[in-house]
Amino acid sequence: MQKIKKKQKFLDILSQKTKTRFLLKKKSEKEIPKRKNSPLFNHVPEIVIQRLPIYIRILTKIQKQGKLQISSNLLGELSGISPGIIRKDLNYFGRFGKQGSGYQVIELKDTLKTILGLDGTWNVGVIGLGKLGDAIASYTGFTNAGFRIVALFDTDEKLHGKKISRITIQSLDELKRSVKTRNIKIAIISTPSNQSQDVANRLIDSGVKCILNYTQSSLKVPKEIILKHVDPISTLQSMAFHLKNYHLNK
Amino acid sequence: MQKIKKKQKFLDILSQKTKTRFLLKKKSEKEIPKRKNSPLFNHVPEIVIQRLPIYIRILTKIQKQGKLQISSNLLGELSGISPGIIRKDLNYFGRFGKQGSGYQVIELKDTLKTILGLDGTWNVGVIGLGKLGDAIASYTGFTNAGFRIVALFDTDEKLHGKKISRITIQSLDELKRSVKTRNIKIAIISTPSNQSQDVANRLIDSGVKCILNYTQSSLKVPKEIILKHVDPISTLQSMAFHLKNYHLNK
DNA sequence: TAGATTGTTAATCGATTAACAATC
DNA sequence: TAGATTGTTAATCGATTAACAATC
Numbered sequence: 086m087q088k089i090k091k092k093q094k095f096l097d098i099l100s101q102k103t104k105t106r107f108l109l110k111k112k113s114e115k116e117i118p119k120r121k122n123s124p125l126f127n128h129v130p131e132i133v134i135q136r137l138p139i140y141i142r143i144l145t146k147i148q149k150q151g152k153l154q155i156s157s158n159l160l161g162e163l164s165g166i167s168p169g170i171i172r173k174d175l176n177y178f179g180r181f182g183k184q185g186s187g188y189q190v191i192e193l194k195d196t197l198k199t200i201l202g203l204d205g206t207w208n209v210g211v212i213g214l215g216k217l218g219d220a221i222a223s224y225t226g227f228t229n230a231g232f233r234i235v236a237l238f239d240t241d242e243k244l245h246g247k248k249i250s251r252i253t254i255q256s257l258d259e260l261k262r263s264v265k266t267r268n269i270k271i272a273i274i275s276t277p278s279n280q281s282q283d284v285a286n287r288l289i290d291s292g293v294k295c296i297l298n299y300t301q302s303s304l305k306v307p308k309e310i311i312l313k314h315v316d317p318i319s320t321l322q323s324m325a326f327h328l329k330n331y332h333l334n335k
Numbered sequence: 336m337q338k339i340k341k342k343q344k345f346l347d348i349l350s351q352k353t354k355t356r357f358l359l360k361k362k363s364e365k366e367i368p369k370r371k372n373s374p375l376f377n378h379v380p381e382i383v384i385q386r387l388p389i390y391i392r393i394l395t396k397i398q399k400q401g402k403l404q405i406s407s408n409l410l411g412e413l414s415g416i417s418p419g420i421i422r423k424d425l426n427y428f429g430r431f432g433k434q435g436s437g438y439q440v441i442e443l444k445d446t447l448k449t450i451l452g453l454d455g456t457w458n459v460g461v462i463g464l465g466k467l468g469d470a471i472a473s474y475t476g477f478t479n480a481g482f483r484i485v486a487l488f489d490t491d492e493k494l495h496g497k498k499i500s501r502i503t504i505q506s507l508d509e510l511k512r513s514v515k516t517r518n519i520k521i522a523i524i525s526t527p528s529n530q531s532q533d534v535a536n537r538l539i540d541s542g543v544k545c546i547l548n549y550t551q552s553s554l555k556v557p558k559e560i561i562l563k564h565v566d567p568i569s570t571l572q573s574m575a576f577h578l579k580n581y582h583l584n585k
Numbered sequence: 586t587a588g589a590t591t592g593t594t595a596a597t598c599g600a601t602t603a604a605c606a607a608t609c
Numbered sequence: 610t611a612g613a614t615t616g617t618t619a620a621t622c623g624a625t626t627a628a629c630a631a632t633c
Contacts, residue, residue: 132624134576138569142553156590168590169626176592184591185633201572202579209571216473220466226528226551230568231575270578271571278476295574297567301476303392311577313570317547318480319388320563321459321521322451324545325481326384327561328520329452382600406614418614419602426616434615435609 133174137197139164140171144194156187203231210236210269210293212284213276214244214254217299221275222249232271236263240280257287264291271295278302383424387447389414390421394444406437453481460486460519460543462534463526464494464504467549471525472499482521486513490530507537514541521545528552 143163147155161168175181175193178200182188198204209232211222222234237254239245244254255263263269272293274281281300288296295311298304306312393413397405407425411418425431425443428450432438448454459482461472472484487504489495494504505513513519522543524531531550538546545561548554556562 130624131573135569135573137576138572139553141572142551142569158590167626169628170624172591173593173625180592182591183633184631185589187590200576202575203572207571207575207578216466216470220470223466226568227571230572232571271574295578297571297574299567301392303389311574313574315565315567315570316388317549317565318476319385319392320565321457321477321482321547322388322391322453322480323381323385324521324547324561324563325452325457326387326450328457328545380600408614417602419604420600422615423601423617430616432615433609434607435613437614 129177133177134201136164136166136170136174137201139166140174141194141197141201141203144190144197148190148194152190154187155190155193157182160188198231201231206231206233207271208233208235208267208269210234210238210260210264210267210272210288212238212257212260212272212274212288213280213300214239214241214249215275215277218273218275219249221273221299222252235267236269238263240276257284260287261291264288264293269293271297273297273299274304275299379427383427384451386416386420386424387451389416390424391444391447391451391453394440394447398440398444402440404437405440405443407432410438448481451481455481457482457521458485458517458519459483460488460510460514460517460522460538462488462507462510462522462524462538463530463550464489464491464499465525465527468523468525469499471523471549472502485517486519488513490526507534510537511541514538514543519543521547523547523549524554525549 140160143160144155147163157168157171160166160171164171172182175188178196181193181196195204209227211218211234214222214237218237218239222237227234234250234252237249237252238257238260239254240257242256245256247254264272270293272288272295274284274288274296276284278301281298281302282304285296285298285304285306289306289310294309296304296306296313298312298314301316301318303314304312390410393410394405397413407418407421410416410421414421422432425438428446431443431446445454459477461468461484464472464487468487468489472487477484484500484502487499487502488507488510489504490507492506495506497504514522520543522538522545524534524538524546526534528551531548531552532554535546535548535554535556539556539560544559546554546556546563548562548564551566551568553564554562
């Protein structure tokens with residue numbers, strides 16, 4: 086009951102074409118006994134969600150090359166992910182492929198974007214406009230990916246009023262108001278490390294739901310807040326292990 | 336036989352104190368039958384390696400607070416990783432704890448650093464000095480983490496000769512020579528996306544073993560090259576899924 | 586129809602958790 | 610000694626892989 090409701094809700098966001106196919110599936114399912122452990126839209130593993138952007142990126146590339154269809158095999162080759170995993174991942178959300186020919190490139194790309202919530206644009210705020218924040222705010226890659234930086238904040242008064250990519254840097258006093266008026270749900274923190282927890286608290290207080298932390302400090306946030314850490318230092322450090330142990334000692 | 340050799344090799348890098356304790360362990364093991372699946376230094380799962388930097392960061396923090404000992408329980412609370420996992424992770428490399436009191440903060444931190452190859456300093460090159468590369472090259476956080484940026488490269492002639500944090504930007508023609516003379520094993524690519532594969536090829540040709548890719552394109556490299564991708568776009572995109580599905584629909 | 590490829594199951598692999606004897 | 614905490618095992622959980630019937 087609950088499951089069917091969720092499924093329906095999900096279907097509403099998919100294209101009419103996909104929807105039709107899905108409904109056919111449901112119909113035919115009435116004849117066969119209900120599968121146990123059938124993947125449904127609830128409880129999609131995080132690792133699956135994290136692979137969807139990779140598929141989107143490859144599909145976009147393939148689309149530019151003019152290909153209309155792609156098999157899980159080719160998609161696997163281009164992404165380094167096994168074809169079996171790809172087919173399983175996609176089937177958490179529906180039956181998008183066609184036996185014999187594979188997946189429609191454009192349709193699959195658009196469907197995955199819709200699933201991830203990238204059919205529209207998310208407004209993003211950036212807090213901390215040192216060199217890193219400046220680089221983030223100047224970065225053009227967000228637009229095609231479904232994000233638009235619409236507000237910039239810094240504690241440094243000297244920066245207030247200055248513009249980066251036509252967005253004016255504001256005081257953090259403006260945070261709450263700006264988050265509300267610009268409907269900002271996602272924020273990027275690129276302040277010095279010692280300010281990050283403070284900034285995170287203020288962001289959450291202002292109504293931000295999703296934080297991407299570019300600082301070196303790990304943050305404590307309520308469990309309903311979506312938080313990820315861009316942590317190149319840790320990445321380099323784990324790479325050093327392999328360098329030391331599997332490269333230099335050979 | 337092979338195992339013991341590897342074990343011994345590993346021990347050489349650890350402190351005398353730890354070494355002694357480990358040898359005692361080996362001695363006492365002679366009496367009891369050899370355990371199956373005993374964790375050894377080969378085949379440490381990647382996920383374990385990736386957690387070690389987190390432990391180091393917390394131990395550093397704790398050390399600054401003057402604490403001399405820490406239990407897996409507290410370490411777990413501070414890191415969000417379960418105490419059982421932490422104990423298991425550490426035991427891939429030796430027995431560093433003491434029943435009843437836990438782990439010596441400084442000793443454990445230093446040991447983990449040695450294990451990861453962070454007891455010395457790795458020279459790092461940065462290729463591509465737009466705003467992002469500038470931010471990376473200006474970033475002071477690398478030093479304490481075991482890395483030192485010692486060379487900068489860009490294709491743009493106008494940048495050649497300019498300095499960032501006292502390092503002169505060079506032409507990519509200097510790459511091979513600089514990598515050799517400065518003993519650069521690790522490189523960070525922060526060029527525009529369309530140049531990244533080309534730069535990666537040249538880096539590998541120059542003798543770089545380890546690449547941190549900050550661009551949007553995924554790179555193809557030989558399997559012996561250690562490669563990781565800093566990919567905030569994909570991170571944001573997977574966060575958008577949770578935002579859409581678990582936040583806004585409530 | 587024949588060939589190709591999906592969707593899906595069962596088997597396998599690997600990581601986490603629970604629990605507790607060993608021991609400081 | 611009593612209390613605390615590790616090191617380590619077995620049980621559990623979850624993800625990947627292998628394989629193939631279904632079907633375009």
